[in-house]
Amino acid sequence: MNPVFSLPALISSRFEAVVGVDPELRAATKPQFGHYQTNVAMRLAKQAGKPPREVAQEIVEKVDLAGITEPLEIAGPGFINIRVLTSVLAKVATDVLNDPNTGIEKVEHPQRVIVEYSSPNVAKQMHVGHLRSTIIGDCFTRVLTAIGEDVKRENHIGDWGRQFGMLVEQILDEGIDASKLSLAEAEALYKRANAHFKEDEQFAELSRERVVKLQHGDELTRRIWRQLIDVSKAGFNETYRRMGVLLDDGDVVGESFYNDDLPVIAEDLESRGLAKMDDGALVMFLPGFEAPAIIRNSAGGYGYFITDLATIRHRVQSGAQRIIYVVGSEQIFHFNQLFAAARLAGYLPDDVVAEHVPYGMVLGPDGKKFSTREGTAVTLNSLLDEAEEHAAPSIALAAIKYADLSNALQKDYAFDAERMSKTTGDTGPYLQYAHARVSGILRKADAEGFDRDAVTVAAEPEEQDLAIKLSRFGEVVDQVAETLQPHRLCTYLFELAQSLSVFYERCPVLKSEGEVRRSRLAMCQAVKQVLARGLDLLGIEAPERM
Ligand code: ARG
Secondary structure (H helix, E strand, O other), rough: OOOOOOOHHHHHHHHHHHHHOOOOOOOOOOOOOEEEEEEEEHHHHHHHHOHHHHHHHHHHHOOOOOOOEOEEEEOHHHHHEOOOOOOHHHHHHHHHHHHHOOOOOOOOOOOOOEEEEEOOEOOOEEHHHHHHHHHHHHHHHHHHHHHHOOOEEOOEEEEEOOHHHHHHHHHHHHHHOOHHHHHHHHHHHHHHHHHHHHOOHHHHHHHHHHHHHHOOOOHHHHHHHHHHHHHHHHHHHHHHHHHHOOOHHHOOHHHHHOHHHHHHHHHHHHHOOOOOEEEEEEEEEEOOOOEEEEEEEOOOOHEEEEEEHHHHHHHHHHHOEEEEEEHEEEEHHHHHHHHHHHHOOOOOOOOEEEEEEEEOOOOOOOOOOOOOOOEEEEEEHHHHHHHHHOOOHHHHHHHHHHHOOOOOOOOOEEEHHEEEEEEOOOHHHHHHHHHHHHHHHHHHHHHHHOOOOOOOOOOOOHHHHHHHHHEEEEEEEHHHHOOOOOHHHHHHHHHHHHHHHHHHHHHHOOOOOHHHHHHHHHHHHHHHHHHHHHHOOOOOOOOOOO
């Protein structure tokens, strides 16, 4: 038999061959019901107007599961109970154990997927919203890469706009060397520039002129603008390293990258009648959207919307088949309108998927809006600092990332560093601890020189439960890749870790003997590998010791 990583998929396909519909297998609720259950007979009986048990009988006689399950059983009003052969369960666990990709199957036809995430703004520190984008986007790139997609990360930093006029003007005014600024200093400068702009009309006028100079490529202005980008990127990179995420300089494609395309797009839309002049501005009216999209404002300037149109067009031209935007829920309207405009203009053909993955806010521990005592937005670094008051850096990071990924993304969540860092309950540190504990057991056995290359015994329900769970890993990863819901993987790993601790309680490992001992060690090894791989897909380290 070929490796059977996904037992439910295999069994479902055998049912489908007979009944023509998905049997919608469910995990059995009690060991005496076997491993899986289906109510497909009851569903079909209703349509056919026949007694459910009779339909179940017909199905049971026809479905070919020889060599995979025990004879199928009919229970109660017409459920079909499925008990997998012990030998198959052992084989499934062994297959996962020996598979270099831990049971994750690669897609047959890899797609080019662009995952846009993090996207902070120049001369501003990353705030909690960027924390979420960075963690979620990183998880997506890991999962999509694992299933074999051709993934490109893009960090769409905000490196263009009118604010650079006053930033550059303030730098010249103070006579400072922008290349020596830290990101925090650049942000402080931004605040001074803002205040200056508001209270000094002459400065404001110079700033506006500076914007024009920047746009026209004035050398000094461009040099200072570059310096601001460089010091900001250095600050972002420091945070990325601290967070253990995959992003680096090679992933940065900022807004300014698209500058030359903007007039081309405006002209294209206008000449095809897709955009028209309205009160001096060039706008696009889109069916279903009350407010028009601004293509060019009445002062002749280009903004956020057209920059995103240029971005999407460029991504499609570079071969993207799926484009994922990890940006907060406050931009849902923007992306809906953007995708509608891009489809209408033909920049986003029907066979290219564009998805905005919105996420909720990070709230304070009290469930209210998160801000510092001074009432300013909380920076990402200060959050990391706070979590590290409760745990070592790698554990603090696991706590944050897991808290971020383990709920439906659209939900707001409260940042409670103490609760998130606990090694009990549904937390990242609990999963790390489960991994460290199983590693410890394997280390002890290693010291005694035991091999562990195959699970051969799966007589106990706890062993069977682990094998069944192992067989689902690949499928869960697939689901996350498709639905972009990382909480499914979190729930899976949490349940696996719980099953592992029940297994320890009922099935002695180091204290057992002979084949049983070898087999249980192999089971431990397989679970360890899946835990480690699963945590890695969440961007969380799996420590050997804790
Ligand atoms: N820089 C923006 C912000 O901080 C996010 C950019 C989102 N991406 C996009 N393609 N519009 O809010």
